[in-house]
Amino acid sequence: MISGIATDRRANLLGSVWMIASMAGFAVEDTFIKAASTTLPIAQILILFGLGGALLFACIAAMNKEPLFTKDVVSRPMRIRVCFEIIGRLFYVLAISLIPLSAATVILQATPLVVVAGAALVFGEKVGWRRWAAIFVGLVGVIVIVQPGTDGFSMLSILAIIGMIGFAGRDLASRAAPASLGTSVLGFYGFLSIVVAGALFSFWESAAFVALDLQVSSYMLGAVLAGVAAYSCLMKAMRTGEVSAVTPFRYTRLLFGIGFGIAFFGEQLSYSMMFGSGLIVLSGLFILWRGRNTKRQ
Numbered sequence: 001m002i003s004g005i006a007t008d009r010r011a012n013l014l015g016s017v018w019m020i021a022s023m024a025g026f027a028v029e030d031t032f033i034k035a036a037s038t039t040l041p042i043a044q045i046l047i048l049f050g051l052g053g054a055l056l057f058a059c060i061a062a063m064n065k066e067p068l069f070t071k072d073v074v075s076r077p078m079r080i081r082v083c084f085e086i087i088g089r090l091f092y093v094l095a096i097s098l099i100p101l102s103a104a105t106v107i108l109q110a111t112p113l114v115v116v117a118g119a120a121l122v123f124g125e126k127v128g129w130r131r132w133a134a135i136f137v138g139l140v141g142v143i144v145i146v147q148p149g150t151d152g153f154s155m156l157s158i159l160a161i162i163g164m165i166g167f168a169g170r171d172l173a174s175r176a177a178p179a180s181l182g183t184s185v186l187g188f189y190g191f192l193s194i195v196v197a198g199a200l201f202s203f204w205e206s207a208a209f210v211a212l213d214l215q216v217s218s219y220m221l222g223a224v225l226a227g228v229a230a231y232s233c234l235m236k237a238m239r240t241g242e243v244s245a246v247t248p249f250r251y252t253r254l255l256f257g258i259g260f261g262i263a264f265f266g267e268q269l270s271y272s273m274m275f276g277s278g279l280i281v282l283s284g285l286f287i288l289w290r291g292r293n294t295k296r297q
Contacts (some may be wrong), residue, residue, distance in 0.1 A: 024256050045097075050192060060187075061185055077178070085166070105162075107160040109250075219270070
């Protein structure tokens, strides 16, 4: 019995380390993309980033002998997942290019709240009034950060909110995706959808693509490598420890995103951002705690 408990703790500790590594990787990816956005058009960033990530995941799938093209790939959940991935990636990349990295990162942390609400509405999962209240508090935190109706309000913040909703929809669709599709296959099609997002946005942006110099090339290479590594670490984390033990460490992305924003882009934190992010994190942790207790009953 003691050995089993020790094994569970070890798995949870290992899963938590994978999750922290994943969040650090995503923050690094965001930093490189924001740096590249000062030179490259958004459409070009999306296409290059998507192609690079898809190529890497295709190689990983080949090494693992996972077929990329099966009938499950075109299943309804996968089609829905691709649509939400396009929305999430496009609007979030726009957000981190046009608003402070720290602000976009904070708003993104509301994704788990929207996922829980969506799971109740779409999959019929039981969510009690306490968790609904926590979801409401977390969304209030988003409003505090965005500050609608005040001088500090920027319409550009809506980009991050739409991106966050897109990622929440993607996560919900991933839960319904066929179990036969492995991490590499999901990653391959996830990055391919980014290419589609870039191609679609290029018609709207109407900006000529720019020749890459060594510095910008290094930014894009760094973004691709960090993105693929972060995605892989995330999948490893979710399959190593208990979800309720590992998931809270998603919020470490908040620390990495804010830290990189301050260190590399000279951003500053406002009181409203700190208060709003506190509401989001606390409500998210409460939802996870309530979900874990409910399962034990």
